[in-house]
Amino acid sequence: MSIKNAVSKTIAYAKRNGVRAAFFAAIERVSDNRKDNYTFTPLSxxxxxxxxxxxxxxxxxxxxxxxxxxxxxxxxxxxxxxxxxxxxxxxxxxxxxxxxxxxxxxxxxxxxxxxxxxxxxxxxxxxxxxxxxxxxxxxxxxxxxxxxxxxxxxxxxxxxxxxxxxxxxxxxxxxxxxxxxxxxxxxxxxxxxxxxxxxxxxxxxxxxxxxxxxxxxxxxxxxxxxxxxxxxxxxxxxxxxxxxxxxxxxxxxxxxxxxxxxxxxxxxxxxxxxxxxxxxxxxxxxxxxxxxxKDYAYDAGRRALQDLSDNYKLNATAAQLKHVGFYRLNYGEDVFSQRGDLGCIGGKIIDKKGRICGGMYLKDGTLAYDRLPEGFSGGLQHRAVLQQDAYAVDVRSLKLRDELIPVFEEVTGRQIDGTFDGLSREDIRDMSIKLGSEVRKRGFRIMWDPQIIKRV
Incomplete structure (x- = not known):
């Protein structure tokens, strides 16, 4: 990207989202550019x-x-x-x-x-x-x-x-x-x-x-x-x-x-x-x-997402996020009655230093976006601020379909609104992955929503 385009993007971002958000975005962009050592190697x-x-x-x-x-x-x-x-x-x-x-x-x-x-x-x-x-x-x-x-x-x-x-x-x-x-x-x-x-x-x-x-x-x-x-x-x-x-x-x-x-x-x-x-x-x-x-294209994308939501009766409003071309669906109160495919929705856990310390887990047990500062978006594709299907989500911050609450209690040994004091980070991870496995065994998907936040 040229310097002219980079400056234009930063100014436009600040106008939409404020100077503080633009500051974090600029810092993250510099960090991403330093890491971008990609080389395309053609086939022989x-x-x-x-x-x-x-x-x-x-x-x-x-x-x-x-x-x-x-x-x-x-x-x-x-x-x-x-x-x-x-x-x-x-x-x-x-x-x-x-x-x-x-x-x-x-x-x-x-x-x-x-x-x-x-x-x-x-x-x-x-x-x-x-x-x-x-x-x-x-x-x-x-x-x-x-x-x-x-x-x-x-x-x-x-x-x-x-x-x-x-x-x-x-x-x-x-x-x-x-x-x-x-x-x-x-x-x-x-x-x-x-x-x-x-x-x-x-x-x-x-x-x-x-x-x-x-x-x-x-x-x-x-x-x-x-x-x-x-x-x-x-x-x-x-x-x-x-x-x-x-x-x-x-x-x-x-x-x-x-x-x-x-x-x-x-x-x-x-x-x-x-x-x-x-x-x-x-x-x-x-x-x-x-x-x-092509700002009009991003509004068209939001409208396309809203049209999909309306056609499938999801009771959700499509909204643009801070980065152009990225969206989220804001659901009504009873999301599970609208989304029969969803069994669980989980959020992210933020520590006292303002970094991610819990949230979405990958299949190998890795915590996605581990230690990422709260103001960062997760790189060029901004995945850390986007709703997405997950392998497992943190048991400390989630919403669960009613019929799966007994599964939660059996896996965790706690009530759905209980605390998890005294458990290590590894205990939380293992418990979260086990719950995710049980949810998926029953034919449901799991969604991670980074706007659901719990601070510890």
């Missing part, structure tokens, strides 16, 4: 050759997933357009089509030339510019693949992107003993990503994403890029123009909610590829480089 030619060889064998067997990559174009600079198309052509998995839906005033000659040279590239010049959602929907209508991926016109894919997504699909097909790819239970697959500085040529801000986490998704569009969806689902849901600017977020919310908010778990329907498959280009006009350049 030998590895890419092996992937192409494997694809060739699959093609000879006639056993192939067909991918469509849909890209809405609008006055795309020639360099960006070439880089984007070349990154698709370079895929080691070859059964793809690139659908270019161009809403530019005049047809883009470069795109037409690519389409003329490769039959897998399909170019359509649209008769009008109806906005990002409707333009993309026009492209979706032309797509013929089993799965459809979305790619922005100025970004690029790594050459193994489709290869890695195909591996996930094949694994699911084998596990479920299925033959037709259209029957695969995977509805959405997403990968890690990074950013590419258009001026320096540097890759940075590796976004290493967690496994699927619905409450985290309802806090921000962490799924983002690269995302591939089953064709029947994305064509049914489509993008909605009322949420232009956050149209992808709105789509992902609706697609994932179908698999989670009506059922306890989304096992087998949403998958994460923990590799960088997408480079998000940052230039002066891009949201990646300057989030404040």
């Amino acid at each position: 030619e030998a590895v890419l050759a092996e992937q192409r060889k494997e694809y060739k064998m699959l093609a000879q067997a006639g056993d192939l997933v067909r991918f469509s990559i849909v890209v809405p174009l609008y006055n795309t600079p020639e360099k960006y357009l070439k880089d984007m198309i070349d990154s698709v052509i370079a895929q080691t998995y070859g059964n793809w089509e690139l659908v270019l839906a161009d809403a530019s005033e005049r047809p883009l000659d470069v795109a037409k030339e690519y389409a003329a040279s490769d039959p897998r590239i399909r170019y359509y010049h649209l008769d009008s510019n109806a906005g990002i959602s409707e333009n993309t929907n026009r492209g979706l209508e032309k797509a013929t693949g089993d799965y459809i991926g979305l790619l922005d016109h100025d970004d690029t894919l790594t050459p193994d992107a489709l290869y890695e997504v195909d591996r996930v699909i094949r694994k699911s097909m084998k596990t479920n003993k299925l033959v037709k790819f259209s029957s695969c239970p995977l509805r959405l697959i997403y990968s890690d990503e990074d950013k590419y500085d258009d001026h320096s040529g540097r890759y940075y801000e590796h976004h290493e994403k967690p496994a699927f986490n619905m409450d985290y998704l309802m806090s921000n569009n962490y799924i983002c890029h690269f995302t591939v969806m089953r064709a029947d689902i994305i064509k049914r849901l489509k993008l909605r123009k009322d949420f232009d600017g956050a149209q992808d977020y709105d789509l992902f919310l609706r697609a994932c909610a179908e698999a989670t908010l009506n059922m306890p778990l989304a096992a087998g329907q949403i998958a994460h590829v923990n590799k960088v498959l997408y480079h998000w280009r940052c230039h002066d006009a891009s949201t990646a480089a300057n989030p404040g350049s």
Whole structure:
């Protein structure tokens, strides 16, 4: 990020949230920048050759997933357009089509030339510019693949992107003993990503994403890029123009909610590829480089989240947090009657030094955000201030579904409103993880809400 953009972000943050909050945010940002030693290492030619060889064998067997990559174009600079198309052509998995839906005033000659040279590239010049959602929907209508991926016109894919997504699909097909790819239970697959500085040529801000986490998704569009969806689902849901600017977020919310908010778990329907498959280009006009350049997009994201809450009758109000593009759902009194998937909600414990000393526990027993100062957000993705699914939460600060209160009392040996004096930090951890295990055994999820705070 340029110094100019950094200063602009700090000033805007101070105007929204006050000088004190901006001070903590600036300190944390400096700390994060010092820790950001990320380097993207491309795959070797030998590895890419092996992937192409494997694809060739699959093609000879006639056993192939067909991918469509849909890209809405609008006055795309020639360099960006070439880089984007070349990154698709370079895929080691070859059964793809690139659908270019161009809403530019005049047809883009470069795109037409690519389409003329490769039959897998399909170019359509649209008769009008109806906005990002409707333009993309026009492209979706032309797509013929089993799965459809979305790619922005100025970004690029790594050459193994489709290869890695195909591996996930094949694994699911084998596990479920299925033959037709259209029957695969995977509805959405997403990968890690990074950013590419258009001026320096540097890759940075590796976004290493967690496994699927619905409450985290309802806090921000962490799924983002690269995302591939089953064709029947994305064509049914489509993008909605009322949420232009956050149209992808709105789509992902609706697609994932179908698999989670009506059922306890989304096992087998949403998958994460923990590799960088997408480079998000940052230039002066891009949201990646300057989030404040598209404030309307963040309001659209809040409205998309509110729309989801209303449609699922969650009795919650969507609110923006201090950092743009990050949200929370503020629930009414009886959250458990609205969220049948939730069994428990836990908060964070703050010690006398103003640092986290209890709260959300990971599967290995690690305390998430251990010793993080209360005013910090937890890094570039601000996870420490976001509601999210948890493996376990601290028994000293939680809300529990009524039918699970006997489970709490059995695990802890205490009443739900009792004290935990005299127990060590390790005792608290073990007790919390055991309770979390019992809650999940009964088919419920656990949510961590960092705005529930207890001080010790």
